Amino acid sequence: MTERADGAGFAEPVAADGAPAAATERSGTLPPPLQPRRRPTCAQLVNAGKLLGAVAASYLTRRAFVWGAPAMLMVEPATLCQLHCPHCPTGRGELNRPGGRISLADFRRIWDSLRPPPLLLQLWNQGEPLVNPDTPAIIRHAVTAGTKVTLSTNVEPLVRERLAERIVRSGLHTLILSLDGATAESHSAYRVGGDFTKVERGIRNVVETKRRLGLKHPRLQWQFLLFRHNLSERKLALRHARSWGVDEVVFNTAQLESLKREQGERWLPDDENLRRYVLRGNRWELKRRPRPFCTRIFASAVVQWDGTVVPCCFDKDGRHSLGNAISAGFPEVWRSGRYRAFRRRILSGTRPEMCANCTEGLNRLYAETHRTRV
Numbered sequence: 001m002t003e004r005a006d007g008a009g010f011a012e013p014v015a016a017d018g019a020p021a022a023a024t025e026r027s028g029t030l031p032p033p034l035q036p037r038r039r040p041t042c043a044q045l046v047n048a049g050k051l052l053g054a055v056a057a058s059y060l061t062r063r064a065f066v067w068g069a070p071a072m073l074m075v076e077p078a079t080l081c082q083l084h085c086p087h088c089p090t091g092r093g094e095l096n097r098p099g100g101r102i103s104l105a106d107f108r109r110i111w112d113s114l115r116p117p118p119l120l121l122q123l124w125n126q127g128e129p130l131v132n133p134d135t136p137a138i139i140r141h142a143v144t145a146g147t148k149v150t151l152s153t154n155v156e157p158l159v160r161e162r163l164a165e166r167i168v169r170s171g172l173h174t175l176i177l178s179l180d181g182a183t184a185e186s187h188s189a190y191r192v193g194g195d196f197t198k199v200e201r202g203i204r205n206v207v208e209t210k211r212r213l214g215l216k217h218p219r220l221q222w223q224f225l226l227f228r229h230n231l232s233e234r235k236l237a238l239r240h241a242r243s244w245g246v247d248e249v250v251f252n253t254a255q256l257e258s259l260k261r262e263q264g265e266r267w268l269p270d271d272e273n274l275r276r277y278v279l280r281g282n283r284w285e286l287k288r289r290p291r292p293f294c295t296r297i298f299a300s301a302v303v304q305w306d307g308t309v310v311p312c313c314f315d316k317d318g319r320h321s322l323g324n325a326i327s328a329g330f331p332e333v334w335r336s337g338r339y340r341a342f343r344r345r346i347l348s349g350t351r352p353e354m355c356a357n358c359t360e361g362l363n364r365l366y367a368e369t370h371r372t373r374v
């Protein structure tokens with residue numbers, strides 16, 4: 001698949017692939033709106049019970065038990081992005097693996113092998129999910145299978161009204177708006193190359209489409225990472241959210257990609273309560289030591305665009321590849337010797353370097369949620 005970037009800064013396919021339904025949806029009649037799944041099925045609840053049992057048994061015996069299928073899967077739609085955020089390996093052009101986007105056909109192959117389907121699909125990882133023109137069809141497929149889907153975006157691709165409508169109709173439960181500023185200046189201080197006018201239009205397109213179709217979903221959640229330069233804009237962000245029709249705003253601490261002293265001094269707020277790190281020597285470290293406990297390796301996984309399965313989103317470069325869900329099949333990878341060996345490694349306390357920046361098990365970090373609509 002060759003790709004080009006259009007004026008709105010995201011890719012369109014030059015050669016068609018994926019299922020014909022996705023191509024029709026991209027250019028022809030739009031499908032009827034789907035409703036997000038409200039309650040888990042019995043099979044999903046039984047599976048969740050098995051996963052809890054596996055976590056408990058594994059930590060009690062220090063052996064890696066694998067019971068059930070993952071309750072949560074993160075799938076990476078694409079590694080492309082039109083922005084250049086300084087703490088993002090994609091934005092800096094430093095992702096150490098081939099880039100691309102997942103096709104609808106490959107997504108279906110993975111999804112249809114999951115029994116029961118996961119409770120939750122998080123549709124992002126590295127890159128902007130909406131650069132993949134199959135993303136709305138991927139959401140529909142997962143929603144139809146019985147999964148709640150959330151997606152995190154930099155919003156700009158939604159400046160295209162048709163894309164905004166496809167997303168609203170897809171059955172998406174929550175659309176996370178990753179915006180770290182309430183003015184054009186502070187927005188582009190971190191979202192380098194960003195255009196705040198497109199952001200506002202993109203949000204209004206989604207809200208207007210929801211109103212026109214009489215839908216409550218997707219729920220719009222503005223995720224505002226707190227940096228030194230944007231602290232004074234929190235009230236303005238809340239005012240924008242109310243006037244644009246955003247449902248809630250979450251002010252959250254930022255994750256640093258590099259833990260070197262100068263990086264933190266450049267970006268982090270002075271107020272210790274508004275950051276997750278403290279400076280120790282020349283390095284920033286998480287304020288609290290994580291518990292020697294990781295549930296993600298037993299209950300969830302991340303699938304990169306080419307099918308590579310990694311334990312979690314902290315493995316940005318795929319250094320801990322556990323197999324390929326497209327060529328080998330997800331259930332086979334999930335139960336493979338390589339995956340078990342990785343779980344045993346975490347259980348034994350010899351964690352890889354990526355775990356040093358992980359918030360798993362740290363549930364008292366600052367995050368403030370404001371409902372802006374009832």
Ligand code: SF4
Binds near residue numbers: 311346
């Ligand atoms: S970084 Fe380590 S501790 Fe955190 S979720 Fe991944 S494997 Fe678990």
